[in-house]
Amino acid sequence: SQKIEQNSEALNIQEGKTATLTCNYTNYSPAYLQWYRQDPGRGPVFLLLIRENEKEKRKERLKVTFDTTLKQSLFHITASQPADSATYLCAFRMDSSYKLIFGSGTRLLVRP
Amino acid sequence: NAGVTQTPKFRILKIGQSMTLQCAQDMNHNYMYWYRQDPGMGLKLIYYSVGAGITDKGEVPNGYNVSRSTTEDFPLRLELAAPSQTSVYFCASKDRTTDTQYFGPGTRLTVL
Numbered sequence: 001s002q003k004i005e006q007n008s009e010a011l012n013i014q015e016g017k018t019a020t021l022t023c024n025y026t027n028y029s030p031a032y033l034q035w036y037r038q039d040p041g042r043g044p045v046f047l048l049l050i051r052e053n054e055k056e057k058r059k060e061r062l063k064v065t066f067d068t069t070l071k072q073s074l075f076h077i078t079a080s081q082p083a084d085s086a087t088y089l090c091a092f093r094m095d096s097s098y099k100l101i102f103g104s105g106t107r108l109l110v111r112p
Numbered sequence: 113n114a115g116v117t118q119t120p121k122f123r124i125l126k127i128g129q130s131m132t133l134q135c136a137q138d139m140n141h142n143y144m145y146w147y148r149q150d151p152g153m154g155l156k157l158i159y160y161s162v163g164a165g166i167t168d169k170g171e172v173p174n175g176y177n178v179s180r181s182t183t184e185d186f187p188l189r190l191e192l193a194a195p196s197q198t199s200v201y202f203c204a205s206k207d208r209t210t211d212t213q214y215f216g217p218g219t220r221l222t223v224l
Contacts, residue, residue: 004154008152032211034211034212034213041218042217042218043116043202043204043215043216043217043218044155044202044213044215045215046212046213046214049210049211049212089154089155091155093211098143098160098162099145099157099160099170100145100155100157100213102147102154102155102156103154104152104153104154105154
């Protein structure tokens with residue numbers, strides 16, 4: 001079955017550093033990957049989408065890469081701020097499916 | 113736009129009771145989804161709909177039912193609540209042009 005894995009351990013970094021989160025998938029080739037941010041007690045909020053034919057996508061301080069050979073997506077937040085502290089979820093969609101498959105998320109803590 | 117709204121925010125049920133979780137969106141999206149999220153876990157798809165009158169099962173549909181009589185509303189029905197249905201439930205709708213899912217604030221359900 002399709003599987004998507006994110007590091008379950010929290011990532012704890014100093015303000016101003018770059019945070020890098022990892023999303024690995026197995027058993028399928030997704031049409032695209034998405035990254036969402038989730039704050040405690042709230043629903044996920046969409047951040048970025050990267051398609052299978054794209055290597056990299058940027059939005060302000062955010063950057064996502066997609067390596068179909070390694071079956072991995074990396075999510076980077078540069079010049080991190082305490083306000084970036086949240087759980088980040090990755091999700092992928094198969095080309096012929098209406099559904100997203102979500103990872104369990106990685107919690108990011110940015111220390112002032 | 114209110115986006116995606118969900119009611120109630122919190123609910124405690126006794127084993128065997130039934131209830132309906134309400135979800136509405138005002139973005140005229142055809143695609144709507146119901147997920148559950150258990151502590152420390154990712155989102156699991158319960159049911160989804162690609163338009164009024166069309167619904168289909170997701171990953172974990174047992175114990176739930178849905179209907180979609182209008183584009184705006186997508187209620188989730190729990191029959192004979194069980195402790196295993198204790199979770200946070202999120203409704204989402206999708207903008208088909210951008211493949212972005214918009215989530216509601218969630219309903220926290222406890223079954224005792």
